[in-house]
Amino acid sequence: MELTTGRMTQTPNIPPVIESDEREYRDSGVPSxxxxAGHPLHPLLVTFPIAFLTGVLGTDVGYWLTGDVFWARASFWLLGAGIVSGLVAAATGMMDFVKIDRVREHQAGWVHMVGNVAALSLSLVSFILRWGNQTGAVLPTGLILSLFVATLIGITGWYGAELVYRHKVAVIGYGPKHRP
Incomplete structure (x- = not known):
């Protein structure tokens, strides 16, 4: 962020950091x-599989606590929606992973990608186990899988945020080269 006073523009003081971190701080980012219209689709699309696949944990717990078949059916449909929307989000994320060197240069990019592939794969396993046996597959296997998937999504979301906020991947640049 820059401060404008009259006709002069100043960059706020950056705390003492390693030189490479300072370069990255001043970097305006890499667009998706x-x-x-310059707005990356991956961050928008991931909200759906995140909500659906973490919601499975909630509905599995609901079934565990109440025994109500509604919650087992809800888990099954949330898994299906999470897998489909996750594949769409994965396609946009994989395009950035393949085409933007900066993503592959950072451990965060690899953890984000591998973790999300694992979460989708485990969700598919859970979905297949529940096919035709929605209530019987919830306890304990489905619940354990949904807990593991929700945990993975939390971890990969953290690393996805690292890519955007720390490494400035898939951002709309407003640095010096992007000003009118």
Missing amino acids: TVAI
């Missing part, structure tokens, strides 16, 4: 390869 999958965007509409």
Whole structure:
């Protein structure tokens, strides 16, 4: 962020950091390869599988506590929606992973990608186990899988945020080269 006073523009003081961190701080970022009007689609699309697949944990716990079949059916449909929306989000994320060197240069990019592939794979296993046996597959296997998937999504979300906020991947640049 820059401060403007009259006709002069100043950059706020940056705390003493390693030189490479300072360069990255001043870097305006790398735009996503999958965007509409400069707005990256991956961050928008991931909200759906995150909500659906973490919601499975809630509905599995609901079934465990109440024994109500409604919660087992809800888990099954949330898994299906999470897998489909997750594949769409994964396609946009994979395009950035393949086309933007900066993503592959950081451990955060690899953890984010591998962790999300694992979460989708485990969700598919859970979905297949529940096919035709929605109530019988919840306890304990489905519940354990949904807990593991929700944990993975929390971890990979952290690393996805690292890519955006620390490494400035898939951002709309407002640095010096982007000013009118």
